[in-house]
Amino acid sequence: MPAPRHILGISAYYHDSAAVLLRDGWIAGAAQEERFSRRKNDERFPARAVEFCLSRGGIQASALDAVVFYDKPVTKFARVLETYLAVAPSGWRTFPKVLPAWLGEKLNLPRTIHEELPGLRPDCPVWFTQHHRAHAASAFYPSPFACAAILTVDGVGEYATTTVGEGEGDRIRLRQEIRFPHSLGLLYSAFTAYCGFRVNSGEYKLMGLAPYGTPRFEKVIRDHLIDLRSDGSFWLDLRYLISCAGSV
Numbered sequence: 001m002p003a004p005r006h007i008l009g010i011s012a013y014y015h016d017s018a019a020v021l022l023r024d025g026w027i028a029g030a031a032q033e034e035r036f037s038r039r040k041n042d043e044r045f046p047a048r049a050v051e052f053c054l055s056r057g058g059i060q061a062s063a064l065d066a067v068v069f070y071d072k073p074v075t076k077f078a079r080v081l082e083t084y085l086a087v088a089p090s091g092w093r094t095f096p097k098v099l100p101a102w103l104g105e106k107l108n109l110p111r112t113i114h115e116e117l118p119g120l121r122p123d124c125p126v127w128f129t130q131h132h133r134a135h136a137a138s139a140f141y142p143s144p145f146a147c148a149a150i151l152t153v154d155g156v157g158e159y160a161t162t163t164v165g166e167g168e169g170d171r172i173r174l175r176q177e178i179r180f181p182h183s184l185g186l187l188y189s190a191f192t193a194y195c196g197f198r199v200n201s202g203e204y205k206l207m208g209l210a211p212y213g214t215p216r217f218e219k220v221i222r223d224h225l226i227d228l229r230s231d232g233s234f235w236l237d238l239r240y241l242i243s244c245a246g247s248v
């Protein structure tokens with residue numbers, strides 16, 4: 001009988017870093033770093049979450065067959081640069097704060113991951129999945145369905161903000177996408193900021209508060225902010241929404 005195949009999934013350096021361990025495709029352990037560090041929305045490398053997952057799987061890092069990161073940083077960095085160029089010079093305040101992290105750990109992730117996990121075999125591969133494929137996989141593979149339509153609606157991944165596709169067996173095909181900056185997630189984050197909450201954190205508070213309100217701004221939003229098309233796609237009126245403050 002062949003030895004089980006262990007794959008470690010990691011998300012980090014954006015918000016709410018986390019880890020998951022798969023053994024032969026089944027989840028052996030999964031955790032968010034903030035549960036251990038007690039720092040809300042902790043975005044640092046999820047060292048303690050990884051440790052937890054490995055202990056749940058009863059293995060050491062040296063037994064890992066691969067590590068998978070949750071998006072493609074180089075593609076994402078290209079989109080970040082394009083965004084800053086498109087809105088220049090208005091991003092000049094935030095760009096110097098964003099750049100060091102990219103030139104440090106984010107663009108050198110295979111090296112960063114091997115440094116953070118010294119027990120990894122030197123030849124252990126580090127793979128990068130597309131952000132929305134990771135979302136689709138996290139919904140479809142643990143589901144009870146052998147085949148299903150898949151819809152992912154997010155802030156932004158590399159370029160995609162929304163995708164539609166299908167899953168069948170162990171295959172996922174994302175067939176169409178809506179691209180940044182047209183994003184329902186970023187629209188939601190814009191309202192989160194407008195209401196005085198922190199982006200990438202206060203969205204959950206806004207969601208919790210929503211049932212207590214009445215949709216009295218619905219018509220204004222539909223008339224001015226978002227164009228909903230008959231095919232299900234949408235476009236945002238960017239004159240109201242362009243910002244480099246925290247969404248990249």
Ligand SMILES: [Fe+2]
Nearest residue numbers: 131154155156
């Ligand atoms: Fe996402």
